[in-house]
Amino acid sequence: MLDRIHEAHLGMVKCKARAREVLFWPGMSTDIEEKVATCNICARYTNINAKEPFIPHDIPNRPWAKVAMDLFELKGQHYLLSVDYLSKWPEISKLQGLTSSSVINHVKCQFSKYGIPDQVISDNGPQLASREFAKFSKDYGFQHTTTSPHYPSSNGQVKRMAQT
Known part of the structure; x- marks a missing residue:
């Protein structure tokens, strides 16, 4: 079933979503993560322009600063x-x-x-x-x-x- 979930190489999030629609087994998310992380095809086509991490701004100590x-x-x-x-x-x-x-x-x-x-x-x-x-x-x-x-x-x- 893990191979069937991953056969379209949709990436980790979509594979998990696809699996959750019809399946469940203990450790399913971890198994899917491992499968996608070790896939050469997924690694080759992964999003090169990943989002920058969120950097929170400091809250000022006075209004309009x-x-x-x-x-x-x-x-x-x-x-x-x-x-x-x-x-x-x-x-x-x-x-x-x-x-x-x-x-x-x-x-x-x-x-x-x-x-x-x-x-x-x-x-x-x-x-x-x-x-x-x-x-x-x-x-x-x-x-x-x-x-x-x-x-x-x-x-x-x-x-x-x-x-x-």
């Missing part, structure tokens, strides 16, 4: 979303344009309400990864950290809030 930012679109309109890491407070600004200047103006407006954070985390969107935004962060004295280009979901705080 650490802020996540992202741009999103809803019904044809573009918005800047900022989220405080401590309180999870969202701040949304409707953008008139998608230039770095427009984004910076809205960020300045948000900073005037809550203060300048110590750190801003964003993805590598062109507006936030531009020289103009880098100069802005230097002039205002906050650290701008960008997420990995291959793993934008590491800015999960703001991505989750955008879903909401």
